Amino acid sequence: xxxxxxxxxxxxxxxxxxxxxxxxxxxxxxxxxxxxxxxxxxxxxxxxxxxxxxxxxxxxxxxxxxxxxxxxxxxxxxxxxxxxxxxxxxxxxxxxxxxxxxxxxxxxxxxxxxxxxxxxxxxxxxxxxxxxxxxxxxxxxxxxxxxxxxxxxxxxxxxxxxxxxxxxxxxxxxxxxxxxxxxxxxxxxxxxxxxxxxxxxxxxxxxxxxxxxxxxxxxxxxxxxxxxxxxxxxxxxxxxxxxxxxxxxxxxxxxxxxxxxxxxxxxxxxxxxxxxxxxxxxxxxxxxxxxxxxxxxxxxxxxxxxxxxxxxxxxxxxxxxxxxxxx
Amino acid sequence: xxxxxxxxxxxxxxxxxxxxxxxxxxxxxxxxxxxxxxxxxxxxxxxxxxxxxxxxxxxxxxxxxxxxxxxxxxxxxxxxxxxxxxxxxxxxxxxxxxxxxxxxxxxxxxxxxxxxxxxxxxxxxxxxxxxxxxxxxxxxxxxxxxxxxxxxxxxxxxxxxxxxxxxxxxxxxxxxxxxxxxxxxxxxxxxxxxxxxxxxxxxxxxxxxxxxxxxxxxxxxxxxxxxxxxxxxxxxxxxxxxxxxxxxxxxxxxxxxxxxxxxxxxxxxxxxxxxxxxxxxxxxxxxxxxxxxxxxxxxxxxxxxxxxxxxxxxxxxxxxxxxxxxxxxxxxxxxxxxxxxxxxxxxxxxxxxxxxxxxxxxxxxxxxxxxxxxxxxxxxxxxxxxxxxxxxxxxxxxxxxxxxxxxxxxxxxxxxxxxxxxxxxxxxxxxxxxxxxxxxxxxxxxxxxxxxxxxxxxxxxxxxxxxxxxxxxxxxxxxxxxxxxxxxxxxxxxxxxxxxxxxxx
Numbered sequence: 001x002x003x004x005x006x007x008x009x010x011x012x013x014x015x016x017x018x019x020x021x022x023x024x025x026x027x028x029x030x031x032x033x034x035x036x037x038x039x040x041x042x043x044x045x046x047x048x049x050x051x052x053x054x055x056x057x058x059x060x061x062x063x064x065x066x067x068x069x070x071x072x073x074x075x076x077x078x079x080x081x082x083x084x085x086x087x088x089x090x091x092x093x094x095x096x097x098x099x100x101x102x103x104x105x106x107x108x109x110x111x112x113x114x115x116x117x118x119x120x121x122x123x124x125x126x127x128x129x130x131x132x133x134x135x136x137x138x139x140x141x142x143x144x145x146x147x148x149x150x151x152x153x154x155x156x157x158x159x160x161x162x163x164x165x166x167x168x169x170x171x172x173x174x175x176x177x178x179x180x181x182x183x184x185x186x187x188x189x190x191x192x193x194x195x196x197x198x199x200x201x202x203x204x205x206x207x208x209x210x211x212x213x214x215x216x217x218x219x220x221x222x223x224x225x226x227x228x229x230x231x232x233x234x235x236x237x238x239x240x241x242x243x244x245x246x247x248x249x250x251x252x253x254x255x256x257x258x259x260x261x262x263x264x265x266x267x268x269x270x271x272x273x274x275x276x277x278x279x280x281x282x283x284x285x286x287x288x289x290x291x292x293x294x295x296x297x298x299x300x301x302x303x304x305x306x307x308x309x310x311x312x313x314x315x316x317x318x319x320x321x322x323x324x325x326x327x
Numbered sequence: 328x329x330x331x332x333x334x335x336x337x338x339x340x341x342x343x344x345x346x347x348x349x350x351x352x353x354x355x356x357x358x359x360x361x362x363x364x365x366x367x368x369x370x371x372x373x374x375x376x377x378x379x380x381x382x383x384x385x386x387x388x389x390x391x392x393x394x395x396x397x398x399x400x401x402x403x404x405x406x407x408x409x410x411x412x413x414x415x416x417x418x419x420x421x422x423x424x425x426x427x428x429x430x431x432x433x434x435x436x437x438x439x440x441x442x443x444x445x446x447x448x449x450x451x452x453x454x455x456x457x458x459x460x461x462x463x464x465x466x467x468x469x470x471x472x473x474x475x476x477x478x479x480x481x482x483x484x485x486x487x488x489x490x491x492x493x494x495x496x497x498x499x500x501x502x503x504x505x506x507x508x509x510x511x512x513x514x515x516x517x518x519x520x521x522x523x524x525x526x527x528x529x530x531x532x533x534x535x536x537x538x539x540x541x542x543x544x545x546x547x548x549x550x551x552x553x554x555x556x557x558x559x560x561x562x563x564x565x566x567x568x569x570x571x572x573x574x575x576x577x578x579x580x581x582x583x584x585x586x587x588x589x590x591x592x593x594x595x596x597x598x599x600x601x602x603x604x605x606x607x608x609x610x611x612x613x614x615x616x617x618x619x620x621x622x623x624x625x626x627x628x629x630x631x632x633x634x635x636x637x638x639x640x641x642x643x644x645x646x647x648x649x650x651x652x653x654x655x656x657x658x659x660x661x662x663x664x665x666x667x668x669x670x671x672x673x674x675x676x677x678x679x680x681x682x683x684x685x686x687x688x689x690x691x692x693x694x695x696x697x698x699x700x701x702x703x704x705x706x707x708x709x710x711x712x713x714x715x716x717x718x719x720x721x722x723x724x725x726x727x728x729x730x731x732x733x734x735x736x737x738x739x740x741x742x743x744x745x746x747x748x749x750x751x752x753x754x755x756x757x758x759x760x761x762x763x764x765x766x767x768x769x770x771x772x773x774x775x776x777x778x779x780x781x782x783x784x785x786x787x788x789x790x791x792x793x794x795x796x797x798x799x800x801x802x803x804x805x806x807x808x809x810x811x812x813x814x815x816x817x818x819x820x821x822x823x824x825x826x827x828x829x830x831x832x
C-alpha cells in the first residue's frame with residue numbers, strides 16, 4: 001500500500017521505504033539489476049488511465065524486484081514535455097516511462113519534440129489496447145457504420161466529431177473515417193475526454209471515438225456504431241468491428257506500454273520486459289487491466305516494436321494526407 | 328419527477344452506510360489530513376488526493392471514496408485558513424477570501440474570520456447535501472443544457488462582474504483584466520497546436536502555472552510591501568491585536584444573509600465543469616459588494632466578504648460531485664481523480680451508478696454532510712491555534728512564510744522555473760501595489776481568459792462560423808443581456824463624474 005509513491009509524497013517516503021524493506025526479493029534474486037529504486041515517469045496528470053496503469057505496474061514491479069517504484073508526473077503538451085525530459089536522463093533502466101503508441105506514431109509528427117522515437121525510445125510490453133468505440137448521439141439517423149457513412153455523405157459538413165484534443169487518437173480516428181468514407185465531417189477539439197463526452201451526450205457534436213463511451217452507450221445516452229480495428233470487446237460483445245463493417249485493414253488504435261531509452265543495455269530491457277509480461281499474465285493483474293477498460297494482450301520486445309513501427313507508418317500516412325502534421 | 332419515497336429511502340440507506348464505524352473513522356481521517364495539508368500553500372486538494380490515492384486501494388470502494396471526499400473538503404477548507412491569516416491563497420477558489428479575510432485579520436478579527444468561514448462552509452455544505460439528495464438527477468440535465476456559447480457568455484459575465492472586485496478605479500481594474508488575459512494566452516493553442524509567447528522555452532508550453540502567479544502576487548508582494556514600510560517608516564509591521572476569537576453580533580448579522588446568498592450561487596455554479604468553484608466564489612463576492620449598503624467596507628475586512636465566497640465555494644464543492652455521480656462526467660481535476668479511483672475499484676462511473684451502486688451513491692452523499700460536520704468540529708478548536716501564529720513577531724514570521732510558500736510552489740511540479748516565476752510575480756505584485764492596482768481581477772482574467780477563448784472558438788466551430796449562435800440560444804441571450812446591463816451600470820457613474828469634471832473646467 002505504501003510502496004507506491006509519487007514525488008510529492010515526501011511525507012510517506014519513510015514509511016514506504018520501511019515497508020519495502022520487508023518485501024522479500026523475488027524474480028530478480030540472482031541478477032544485479034535493479035540495485036536501487038526505479039523512477040517511473042508519467043507524462044500525464046495523476047488520476048487518468050495512464051496513472052492507474054502506472055500504479056498497478058509500479059506496485060507489481062516492486063513486488064517482483066523488492067525495489068520502490070517512484071512515480072514522477074510531468075504532464076503537458078500531450079506527453080511531449082515528459083518525453084523531451086526523458087531523453088535527457090541516464091539510459092540505465094532506472095528511469096522508465098509510462099507511454100502509449102502516440103509517443104511512437106503521433107506526437108513526433110504533430111509536435112516539436114527533441115527525441116526520435118525510432119532511435120531513442122523502446123517499447124517493452126503491450127499492456128493493453130484501448131478499444132476505440134465509434135459512438136453517436138441518439139439523434140443521428142444511423143445504426144451501423146455503413147448507415148453512418150451514407151448519412152455523412154448525403155449531408156456534407158453536417159456531422160461533427162469531438163475529441164479530447166488536437167493530435168489525439170480520437171482526433172485521428174475521425175480523420176481516418178473521413179478518408180475511408182470520403183465524407184466531410186468537422187473536428188471539434190475539447191479540453192479532455194469528459195468535456196468531449198458531455199458535448200456528445202448533449203448533441204453539440206454527433207460522434208466520438210474512444211472506450212469512455214461504453215457506460216453511456218449501455219445507459220442509452222449514446223449509441224454504439226462499431227469498434228475500430230478487427231478485435232471485438234467483451235464489454236460490448238454485440239458491437240461489430242470496422243473490419244466486419246466493411247473497412248478492411250489497419251484502423252487507428254491506442255495501446256499502452258512502458259518505454260525505456262533505446263541506449264539501455266539489452267539485458268536490462270529484456271529483464272524488464274519479461275518481468276512485466278510475467279505479471280501481466282497473472283489472473284489478478286489481467287482482471288485489473290480489464291477493469292481499466294482495456295483489452296489485454298502479450299507481446300515480446302520484437303512484437304511490440306513491430307506494433308510501434310506499423311502504427312508510425314499508418315498514422316504517418318494519415319497525418320500527411322489530412323495535412324494536419326508539423327509544418 | 329421528484330420521487331420523494333425513493334429519495335428518502337436512499338438518504339436513510341446512505342446514512343446507514345456512512346455511519347458504519349469504519350466509514351466514520353475514515354471520513355474523519357480524510358477531513359483531518361485534508362485540513363492539515365490544505366493549510367500548506369501550493370498543496371491544494373488535487374495534489375493532496377493525488378498523493379494519497381494509493382492509500383485507498385486497499386479499502387472497500389465506498390470507504391475509499393468517503394476518505395477521498397473528506398480530504399477534498401478538508402483541503403478546500405484548509406486553503407482558506409492561510410488565505411485569511413497570511414493573505415496566501417493556496418488555490419483559485421480562496422483568492423477572494425484573502426481580500427476581506429486578511430482585511431479582518433489586520434483589524435484583529437482573524438479568529439472571527441476563521442469562525443465565519445467554518446460555520447458558513449458548514450451551512451453551505453448542509454444545504455448542498457440536501458440539494459443533491461433531492462434534486463440530483465434533475466440537476467444533472469441542466470449541465471447538459473450548457474453548451475459552448477452558454478459557457479462563453481457566463482465567463483464574459485463573470486469577468487465583467489470582476490471589475491466590481493476592485494476597490495479603486497475602473498480603468499485600473501480594466502488594465503489588470505487585460506494583463507491577466509495576456510498572461511493567460513501563454514502556452515499551446517488548443518485548436519491549432521501553435522505555441523504562443525513561449526519564447527522557445529519548454530516550461531511555458533503548458534502556459535504559466537497558477538500557484539506561482541498567486542503566491543507571487545499575493546504572498547510575496549505583501550511581504551515586500553511590509554518590509555519596505557518597516558525600513559522607511561521605522562515601524563514594525565503589526566497585525567492588529569487579536570480581540571475576541573468569536574464573531575460579534577454585528578458580524579453575525581452581516582454574515583448570515585451573505586452566506587445564504589453565497590450558498591445559492593455556489594450550488595448552481597459548482598455544477599459547471601472547469602471554473603465552477605472559482606466562478607462561484609468570485610461571483611458571490613461581487614454580488615455582495617454590488618448590493619451592499621456599505622461597499623466601501625469591502626476589501627478592508629467586511630465579514631460578508633468572507634462568508635459569501637466561503638459558503639459559495641463549499642456549496643460548489645458539493646454540487647461538483649453531481650455530474651460525476653449522475654452522468655459519469657468529472658467536472659474538475661479532483662473529480663477526475665475520484666473517477667480514476669472508482670475505475671481502480673472496478674466501478675465504471677457512468678449514468679447508471681445510482682441504480683447499480685446505491686451504497687456508493689447514497690453513502691457518499693450522506694458522508695458529505697458528515698464530513699462537513701466533522702470539519703466544523705475539527706476546525707473550530709483549531710481557530711485558536713492558528714491565530715497564535717500571528718503572535719509570532721513579523722521578522723521571524725515572514726521568512727517562515729516565504730520558505731513554506733516556496734517549498735509549496737516547488738512541490739507542485741518540482742520545477743525550479745516555477746520558483747523564479749514566483750519571484751518575478753512577487754516583484755510585479757509589489758509594483759502593482761505601488762500603482763494601486765488590484766491583483767484579484769488579474770487572476771480571474773488569467774483563469775477565465777483561456778477558457779473563454781476556447782469556448783468562443785468552439786461556439787463558432789459548432790455554428791460553422793455564425794456569430795448568431797450567441798443570440799439564438801435563450802440561456803446565452805439572457806446572460807448577454809445581464810452582461811450589457813452590468814456594463815452600463817458600471818460605466819454610467821464613471822461617465823457622469825467625468826462630465827462633471829469637464830463642466831467644472
